[in-house]
Amino acid sequence: MENLEVHSFLKCCTRMWKKLRTRYLEIMHEPAFQNEFQSLLRDYVGRPSPLYLAKRLSAMYNTPIYLKREDLNHTGAHKINNTIGQILLAQRLGKHRIIAETGAGQHGVATATVCALKGIECIVYMGEKDIERQAPNVARMKMLGAKVVPATSGSKTLKDATNEAIRDWINNPVDTHYIIGSVVGPHPYPDMVARFQSVISEEIRWQLKEKTGSELPTHVIACVGGGSNAAGTFYHFLDEGSVELIAVEAAGHGVNSGMSAATTQLGKPGVLHGSRSYVMQTEDGQVVEPHSISAGLDYPGIGPLHAHLFDSGRGTFLSATDEEAVKAAFLLTRLEGIIPALESAHALAALEQLQLNEKDTVVLCLSGRGDKDMGTYMKVMEEQTI
Incomplete structure (x- = not known):
């Protein structure tokens, strides 16, 4: 030009x-x-999406666990x-x-x-x-x-x-x-995007009050890649200090394996795709290639909202490996008859890392259904007995 x-x-x-x-x-x-x-x-979408008490999963962890069923939306996700x-x-x-x-x-x-x-x-x-x-x-x-x-x-x-x-x-x-x-x-x-997705937490509050008498759970859990489902799930609880916000990243083959997407543990402040946040990068600022079994979490950064939640301590950031996510997916499938997306399975895997009791109330965003991941699940079933 x-x-x-x-x-x-x-x-x-x-x-x-x-x-x-x-x-x-x-x-x-x-x-x-x-x-x-x-x-x-x-x-068209079919909202509100149900808030489902997963009774058998709850019994396993000795605490009420509610699944926000974004997987039931038209197109199968949030x-x-x-x-x-x-x-x-x-x-x-x-x-x-x-x-x-x-x-x-x-x-x-x-x-x-x-x-x-x-x-x-x-x-x-x-x-x-x-x-x-x-x-x-x-x-x-x-x-x-x-x-x-x-x-x-x-x-x-x-x-x-x-x-x-x-x-x-x-x-x-x-x-x-x-x-x-x-x-x-x-x-x-x-x-x-957070504002459009905030319908998730807006519904959770009134749905939980209908079921328990209180709008506020003790824990809200969601998987995080870029983090749109987590942003929507956390949005109307951001100012509720009694609610623990738990974001679960993809650890891939292990956080320190060189094949991971756990940005808060591996990244540092930087600019990616037009926003300043945490980014997985080399010493000279080149983006490090991430890895996750879930394509939706295979991203070397997180949204700036989540970076703030991490920096401020308002959010608790955990991670789950590929193996842990797959195990959690099969567990939910066989306990509740729900096949989750691999992304959502990372959030489910975090339940193993929490010290929960019968006085807690957990809400977990089931961000998508597992139809798209059947190829991966079939491969796992072929390779091992599950």
Whole structure:
């Protein structure tokens, strides 16, 4: 580009970005927006999602354990809460092309779903490695009319898919809205995604009061990669000091194995994808490739909200290995008849690390269902007797 063209392009990018930053809260609070958003959550997504007392799991740990059943949402995960909100926002901003990144494929499916609902073009960037291990979700995206573009650089996973999506967005600022799937990225995404996902904790409070007489559990547990399901699950408990917020990261083959995604234990402050947070990086600032058996947690950073919870001590950060997550998944399946996503299985694995008693009340976000992970589960069953 000539200098004049570059200057004009950068002005256009800045103008489009400023429009999103300055208008997102105004649009989100408009009565017409909220009416459509709440209507779709109820009639299309199927909210409220149940708060289920897992009796056999509770008996095993000698404490009441409630599962927030985000796996029962349309598309099978919490991701649809955010994509419904962002597609409505994109329409009001005049965008007619949607891009997204995805790891486990659940956000890609949720984005493709709302684009099909609204008749808007959809392009989903996905790591080549994740395309292979999440084939059912790739097929769903394509069936919904989305174009799935493989990211072939780096580890060929979520980080690289996000890189490609950001490149697309920067080059198409006028007509394109980027539906980021987690509480990461440049402002206003960490805040905006957390607000759309906060419906999870909003429901938990009144549902728990109906069941127990109190809105406040003693423990709230959720898995964390970027951390959108955790942000939504924690949101309405952030100022409730009596509620312990427990975030569970992916330890992969072990925190110190060199194949892990436990960012708070391995990372340090840095900038990744437009936000300052904790990032797994080398001494000279190069991103360290993460590893997790769960594609949705295979990310070398966490959202800035979670970094603050870690720094301030408000959140308790644990980790679970691949092996521990798989074991927890099979345990839930055989105790409760619920097959969880591998991401959610990490949260379940943390129950082994807690000192719980009958006076506690635990709420755990079951962020997604395990249909997409059946290939991995089948491989485990073939390799060993479970």
